[in-house]
Amino acid sequence: MRTQFCSNMEKVFQMTTQENEVTETRDQQDSNISTPPRLMCPSSHSLKQQLFRLLLAFGILIWISSTAVMISFISSHRILINHLLAVEESNLQIRDSGKPKTYRGKVTYQHWGRESCSATAELVYKGVMAGGINKFLGGGVNYLCLPExxxxxxxxxxxxxxxxxxxxTVYRGLRNFSTMDHLHGYEAFCSVCLADQNAIFVMPAQSTCPSDWTLEYSGYLMGSRSNRKRTEFICVDVNSEGRDSTRNISSGLSEVFIAETHCDEGTTGGGLPCPPYKNGAELPCAVCTR
Known part of the structure; x- marks a missing residue:
């Protein structure tokens, strides 16, 4: 069919050429004998090449467009992609190690009795220790570290x-306790500290921390006097400091006394098991982090 089409087109082209030549002069026909051009019909191989080039150009255009869309998507979702990559990396580490990965955080604590923090902690602020006033029944039972x-x-x-x-808050009852007797009547300092750890607790009745825990400071447990309103027990640094200008003030607004143990008194109950505890012994403490 293709060959017949090309042949018919060639005949039509030749007839048109002959009609045009009749109008020309006889001299021009004799001197300028020309062979009418042949209509070139493209071959099957040429058509395949053109089709291949067209498809190749179309494929390259699609690839460029998809690449541009992908780059735009990555740029607009970079934060989400980075987060997903970090999560995946964490999951890989957990699977590789065989146990969950520990992420370090930060904890805060009150350093009672000192205006500074341990070598492993950062000072948030320092101030004075305060609490509910003794002569009133109401008020808070907890101690606060008020800023300067x-x-x-x-x-x-x-x-x-x-x-x-x-x-x-004023130190009381320390005249017979030689380790801290110089603080009797002084107002107590305090500070708030930030430790690069995950957990914190107060270890009572010991001046050291369990293994794998960091000692922030050690001291003695203190609270309110037996005939005053109840307060919480806190761990006051054994190397505490006090405000010099308040030495031996006569009327403390809030007070802290060292805590001591009371052993079991037979059938009356209410005491600690002695031994291992000692009756009337002052209790140490430690602030521990990990």
Whole structure:
């Protein structure tokens, strides 16, 4: 069919050429004898080459477009992709190690009695120790570390009756305790510390920490006096400091006394097992992190 089409087209082209030549002069026909051009019909091989080039160009265009779309997607979702890669890397490490990976965090604690922190911790702020006032039944039972410079909001002038009283904390009952007797009557310092650890606890009745734990500081357990309102027990640094200007003040607003053990007194109960505890012994403590 292709050959017949090409032949017919060639005949038509020749007839058109002959009609045009009749109008020319006889001299021009004699002197300029020309062979009418032949209509070239493309071969099957040429058509295949053109089709191949067209398909190749189309494929390259699709590849360039898809690459541009992928680059745009990656650029707009870079944070999400980085997060997914980090999660996958973490999962690989967990599978490789055979146990969950431990991620280190940070913990804060109050360093009672000192304006500084241990060598392994960072000072957040320092201040003065405060608590509920002894002569009032109400108020808080916990101790606070108030910063050196407060920042007030709305205030009402003068002392109000229906408020929760809070005052400076003073060391008491240390005259017969030679390790810390120089602090009797002093107002207590404090600081808030930030440790690069995951967990923290107070170890009572010991001045050291369990194995694999870091000792932040050691001291003695302290709380309120037996005939005063209850407060929490806190671990006060054995090397505590006090405000010099408040030495031997007569009326402490908030007080701390060293905690001591009471052994089991027969059928009355309420005491600790002795031994191993000793009756009337002051209890040490340690602040531990890991």
């Amino acid at each position: 410079q407060p920042s007030y909001g709305f205030t009402v002038p003068d002392i109000q009756v229906y408020m929760a009283p809070i005052g400076a």
